[in-house]
Amino acid sequence: MVVFKIVRVETTPIDGQKPGTSGLRKKVKVFIQPHYLENFVQSTFNALTTEKVGGTTLVVSGDGRYYSKEAIQIIIKMAAANGVRRVWVGQNGLLSTPAVSAVIRDRVGVDGSRASGAFILTASHNPGGPHEDFGIKYNMENGGPAPEGITDKIYENTKTIKEYFIAEDLPDVDIATTGVTSFGGPEGQFDVEVFDSASDYVKLMKSIFDFELIRKLISSPKFTFCYDALHGVAGAYANRIFVEELGAQESSLLNCTPKEDFGGGHPDPNLTYAKELVARMGLGKSNPQDEVPEFGAAADGDADRNMILGKRFFVTPSDSVAIIAANAVQAIPYFSAGLKGVARSMPTSAALDVVAKHLNLKFFEVPTGWKFFGNLMDAGLCSVCGEESFGTGSDHIREKDGIWAVLAWLSILAHKNKENFGGEKLVTVEDIVHQHWTTYGRHYYTRYDYENVDAGAAKVLMAYLVKLQSSLSEVNEIVKGARSDVAKVVDADEFEYKDPVDGSISKHQGIRYLFEDGSRLVFRLSGTGSEGATIRLYIEQYEKDPSKTGRDSQEALGPLVEVALKLSKMQEFTGRSAPTVIT
Ligand code: G6P
Ligand code: ZN
Numbered sequence: 001m002v003v004f005k006i007v008r009v010e011t012t013p014i015d016g017q018k019p020g021t022s023g024l025r026k027k028v029k030v031f032i033q034p035h036y037l038e039n040f041v042q043s044t045f046n047a048l049t050t051e052k053v054g055g056t057t058l059v060v061s062g063d064g065r066y067y068s069k070e071a072i073q074i075i076i077k078m079a080a081a082n083g084v085r086r087v088w089v090g091q092n093g094l095l096s097t098p099a100v101s102a103v104i105r106d107r108v109g110v111d112g113s114r115a116s117g118a119f120i121l122t123a124s125h126n127p128g129g130p131h132e133d134f135g136i137k138y139n140m141e142n143g144g145p146a147p148e149g150i151t152d153k154i155y156e157n158t159k160t161i162k163e164y165f166i167a168e169d170l171p172d173v174d175i176a177t178t179g180v181t182s183f184g185g186p187e188g189q190f191d192v193e194v195f196d197s198a199s200d201y202v203k204l205m206k207s208i209f210d211f212e213l214i215r216k217l218i219s220s221p222k223f224t225f226c227y228d229a230l231h232g233v234a235g236a237y238a239n240r241i242f243v244e245e246l247g248a249q250e251s252s253l254l255n256c257t258p259k260e261d262f263g264g265g266h267p268d269p270n271l272t273y274a275k276e277l278v279a280r281m282g283l284g285k286s287n288p289q290d291e292v293p294e295f296g297a298a299a300d301g302d303a304d305r306n307m308i309l310g311k312r313f314f315v316t317p318s319d320s321v322a323i324i325a326a327n328a329v330q331a332i333p334y335f336s337a338g339l340k341g342v343a344r345s346m347p348t349s350a351a352l353d354v355v356a357k358h359l360n361l362k363f364f365e366v367p368t369g370w371k372f373f374g375n376l377m378d379a380g381l382c383s384v385c386g387e388e389s390f391g392t393g394s395d396h397i398r399e400k401d402g403i404w405a406v407l408a409w410l411s412i413l414a415h416k417n418k419e420n421f422g423g424e425k426l427v428t429v430e431d432i433v434h435q436h437w438t439t440y441g442r443h444y445y446t447r448y449d450y451e452n453v454d455a456g457a458a459k460v461l462m463a464y465l466v467k468l469q470s471s472l473s474e475v476n477e478i479v480k481g482a483r484s485d486v487a488k489v490v491d492a493d494e495f496e497y498k499d500p501v502d503g504s505i506s507k508h509q510g511i512r513y514l515f516e517d518g519s520r521l522v523f524r525l526s527g528t529g530s531e532g533a534t535i536r537l538y539i540e541q542y543e544k545d546p547s548k549t550g551r552d553s554q555e556a557l558g559p560l561v562e563v564a565l566k567l568s569k570m571q572e573f574t575g576r577s578a579p580t581v582i583t
Helices: 036-048 068-081 097-106 148-160 199-208 211-219 235-245 275-280 317-331 351-358 371-378 402-416 429-440 455-468 472-482 553-568 570-574
Strands: 007-010 024-027 057-062 086-090 117-121 133-139 163-166 179-185 188-195 225-228 295-299 306-310 313-315 342-345 363-366 384-387 391-394 442-453 489-494 511-515 520-525 533-543
Touching: 036 068, 036 117, 036 133, 036 148, 036 163, 057 068, 057 097, 068 086, 068 117, 068 133, 068 163, 068 179, 068 188, 086 097, 097 117, 097 133, 097 199, 097 402, 133 148, 199 235, 199 402, 211 235, 211 402, 225 235, 225 275, 235 402, 275 295, 275 306, 295 402, 306 317, 306 402, 306 429, 313 317, 313 429, 317 342, 317 351, 317 384, 317 391, 317 402, 317 429, 317 442, 342 351, 342 371, 351 363, 351 429, 351 442, 363 371, 371 384, 391 402, 402 429, 442 455, 442 553, 442 570, 455 511, 455 520, 455 533, 455 553, 455 570, 472 489, 472 553, 520 553, 533 553, 533 570, 553 570
Parallel strands: 057 086, 057 117, 086 188, 225 295, 342 363, 342 384
Antiparallel strands: 007 163, 024 133, 117 133, 179 188, 295 306, 306 313, 384 391, 442 533, 489 511, 511 520, 520 533
């Protein structure tokens, strides 16, 4: 057995290591600076305290982006030096974010051990490669992201750090081959276990969904399917689940080989970045004669996000979670005993609220960021939740789950078609959405993103909007001046949340303008960018009349968009005449 020594390395604080909505994300060139990663990792160990680190099992893996392999070796050496008993690594360093959550919660190691936390190496939907982003975040024992109490402590530690510990002479571990490698340290044995990235996750999915029924749908001659992993880590699961388990054809998979740079693309599953899938599904400029699959879906880099498409049809994420919640009990065995409650993030449309009301379910509106759902789930208050930012999930883990969302939709399709797999025409994604609108009404919804805006200008714009709220009469003058056909603003505020479980308060979570007819405008600064600022503008309008739910959403929302741009003086403050991305 190789024996290692613990080395104490002197270091000094490095600016800007404050974790954002979902961990620390920076350009690779920032991460590879001497001590950069090490300072953050040691600050995390210190924040967790020695008794939560010593003797434990730590998961280290991620979406496989550029610099992951080097980072994994560094973290293994630091874990050894900080008294961690064993490190678990997904083969080739790959584990999707939802799979990490599942591994922490459910996996039992070859020696009967269980994990107590994880470093997830990902910058999610941000591009990867030597000139793009890298990221790291810590997840806790419940499988969810570290709460603010811990991330604040980590940040404080990064500002005072003087030293870190590393087993410099520990040889690099072969993470391409499964198995256990043992080392001897001053405090005893240290193991690295490399395991198959997909098995635990596949097992969990099979315990939630009726794979037999989905298999029947997929083998139905009328059903066609397409899944795009955008060269992210979802590719490591797609073949196992969709092809091997569910019998889809290999040609149904697009971009399913994980790549360090995501093939040069932007691994974000939306109508702008998932170009190939969007074209294949007949959205955008396509020939109406083209053969188009019945169902399409995509994932982001670390496979926690999802986009759901029907034939020439886009399902907004806000509708998606509402439709899953409305059908879960009938279509998904895991929920057959009923839903404990449902939740959405504040900027997500109120489609879920209407379902919760109809079904008499507990309902929560939380700030943006998955960690807020985790608390509700740990307290048994929430089964299904979702966000407008293409995140959907349930209490099976404590992260959003891209493949779960696809399986949920396949389950609903299978359930609706179960008497009719061989029939002339299947119930389609579009039929399901239209049925939903007829029952519950439709929330027209769109999001405008202004990416990489000057950070100072973005702050000024937000401050202006906060100030404007104090005078509703001034607000309504601007609204009327912009469009006389838009309802009055009756309320405006900055969203603040008191966690019903731990009582913690989160302030400044976005600015809301609420209209008399239920329409909403929300302005928020993104917490996940790595450069400059991204302003997000969320626009929503409720339509109850079933004869008016079939309009084009950009057209239906046109007047409200106009109002939003005038109200915020978007062009004046940012110099932008158009958003970078519209979803
Ligand atoms: C991550 C989090 C999500 C959150 C999203 C918001 O994906 O996991 O829970 O909705 O970031 O991103 P933003 O850029 O809007 O802060
Ligand atoms: Zn992600």
